[in-house]
Amino acid sequence: MKTYPREERIDMIFTLGECHKNGLLASRVYAQKFPERNHAKPTAFNRFLLQFEETGSVNYKKPITRKSVTEDEENVFALCQELYGYDFKNRTEFCMWVLDKVAENKKFFENVLFSDECTFHNNGLVNRHNFHYYSDLNPRSYSVMKNQNRWSVNVWGGILGQYLIGSYFFVGHLNGLMFLEFLINHLSILLEEVPFNIRINMWLQLDGPPPHYHCEVRQFLNDNFQN
Numbered sequence: 001m002k003t004y005p006r007e008e009r010i011d012m013i014f015t016l017g018e019c020h021k022n023g024l025l026a027s028r029v030y031a032q033k034f035p036e037r038n039h040a041k042p043t044a045f046n047r048f049l050l051q052f053e054e055t056g057s058v059n060y061k062k063p064i065t066r067k068s069v070t071e072d073e074e075n076v077f078a079l080c081q082e083l084y085g086y087d088f089k090n091r092t093e094f095c096m097w098v099l100d101k102v103a104e105n106k107k108f109f110e111n112v113l114f115s116d117e118c119t120f121h122n123n124g125l126v127n128r129h130n131f132h133y134y135s136d137l138n139p140r141s142y143s144v145m146k147n148q149n150r151w152s153v154n155v156w157g158g159i160l161g162q163y164l165i166g167s168y169f170f171v172g173h174l175n176g177l178m179f180l181e182f183l184i185n186h187l188s189i190l191l192e193e194v195p196f197n198i199r200i201n202m203w204l205q206l207d208g209p210p211p212h213y214h215c216e217v218r219q220f221l222n223d224n225f226q227n
Helices: 006-018 023-033 042-055 087-104 176-185 215-224
Strands: 112-121 152-160 163-170 203-205
Touching: 006 023, 006 042, 006 087, 023 042, 112 163, 163 176, 176 215
Parallel strands: 112 203
Antiparallel strands: 112 152, 152 163
């Protein structure tokens, strides 16, 4: 099977997005856009599309090898969100929208402020929203987990291109009005070191917990982050 450099595989996926997953059309358009390259057949485009939809990656699948046996104990706890109904369609449409944006501007993601909040507890509880697990568990030691004084703290952080934004600590249980106050009075301060030409074109990514859907929060976002 013929192989292609990673950069070319990425361009092939972008071309498939432009051609609405039509492998035959994508093959022709790709040949017109990159006449100096080796031109893949429609079957190759369809194969890359199938792999991309299954794995979310353009990298070639690694060959299956026999797993080595180890006696190291690993305690890995993972939570996954189940998808329903229109979730699959909505995610596919979002991915196609992102592909269009990247086709327009290859540095699109450098203008996206990726952000999230995380709740940390002092008793090893699982935060089911952010899917992180923190525990004092060790096969060779023990510690008392039932603390008499329990506390938690909400922390916001963001990444914008090469800039780390934050962190910002919320006092008390996070709600819509607290998040609105953060957007109005603190976010701009956290972004002061980011060049103005980046901030003016910035997209703000939110993952949609209840505080983000508060009516006043949505109004503020619609007024200040249009489209």
